[in-house]
Amino acid sequence: MPGQKRKYNVRFPPGRIKKIMQKDTEVGRIASAVPIIISKALEMFLRSFLTMTCKITQSRNSRVMSINHMKQCIHSEKLFDFLKDLADQASTASTSECKCQSHFYSIICENAQVPGKKMKADTVPL
Template identity: 55%
Template sequence: RIKKIMQTDEDVGKVAAAVPVIISRALELFIQSLIVKASETTRAKHAKTLSSSHIKQTIQSEKQFDFLKDLVASIPDV
């Protein structure tokens, strides 16, 4: 699936077999980091359910997620 997404871009030529595997692992680690930080935010709010507003607050408070701020701008604060 990652390889297909990469190949939809005209600027991307051939993709070595190892590249989708490496990108997949990098995405797993990124998502894990985001979810762990968001779960800390959820616990700090004494909530039992992780919500989109918790993810938004995490993205806004963590410098490493600054590039995602535009994506969560429309999510309401709770």
């Protein structure tokens, strides 16, 4: 129906994504579906990246994800090759600065496939 506001199930606000996209002078008009698709793609990318980084963190018997774990993930996975320059520039922060124990991180770590650990029934492997 025209005039009704649509509610989409996305984690990143489409309005903010649209503003970021429009900061580029070459970008003209943006269809209303584009920011929603970008939001979903960003969510899927982050889930994949954090799941793989979480596996590395757990393999080192650590409970805190650090920049070093992310760097190792970026350098070990071909999918993240485009982040290598950024990872090389990142400084190694102290453990107290890198505590990533957010709700999203805990969900991913719970659902990560770890040898000897069964996944929850309501989760789907990536």
